[in-house]
Amino acid sequence: MNLTLRQLSYFKSLATHRNFGRAAEAVHVSQPALSVQIREMEQMLGAPLVERRARDVVLTPFGRLVLGQAEKVLAEMQVLSEIARWNEGLAGELRLGLIATIAPFLLPGALARIRQEDIGLSVQVQEGTTARLIEDLQAGRLDAAVVALPLDSDGALEVTPLFQDRFLLAGSEAGMAALGARRESLRPEQIGPARLMLLEDGHCLTDQALEVCGRGRGHAQIDMGASSLATLTRLVAAGFGLTLLPELALRTEAHGLTLRRFTSPEPFRTVALVRRRATPDDGWFRALARILSETGEELVQATRA
16 A cells, blocks of 8 residues: 555645535645546545535545544644755745734844844745634644744644733824723723724634623624724714724824823733644743743833823
């Protein structure tokens, strides 16, 4: 028997997508080519791996057993690949993901520090939602990701907190004045839902703001229509409600806004760096975490001065 890694990856794709066409597209081959490889696997193993139906496929009991072993083999090969890539520590190519409400504020300073420490490091940056970044991280398409906690990692990820990013109340001058005397001792949960504007569904910053304000995602009076933090802040500056703005964004996104810090304890989000536990770490992850932590701390401390 001589199964190949290519066959195992094709089979895993088929098990994930449950359709020969979608599975083939995911691994960038033609459908007939993928089908031939699955047939060859079944012939070598002596039993069907999938039940072929009109529109999809279903794993046979034997196929489920084979899938479990295939995933283990592919995961080990990923580890070997990471060892080869990182055999010189923080050198070579770094594939780093960041959520959209952190990337534009943290990246400029962080990239400058990375270049200072290793001029030969090639950094590939990907911006996306937390769910997308974690999916790519677990699939080996990213080496590390910068996200905001909490994070359900299921034990497969190593999580290193970097710094705390506090929230401020932001609005137009008239909008803030409308709060009256309450604005001097306002707590997040006291903000009227009709006045609250947040990013559209899918952004973890929205989840965090809702939690801070004690609101449910389904609250009918909360406007969650802005697609970016830049759009959100411009709408708020124009008088369309209030929002919570993280310290990281103050330098670039607070123009035209009136800001108010909450009374202690100030609400915050914890920014963290994550990686797969299976990825070898001979110091590159700690070095990267230190650079990001120092950069983030400088940014948020500058807003508290």
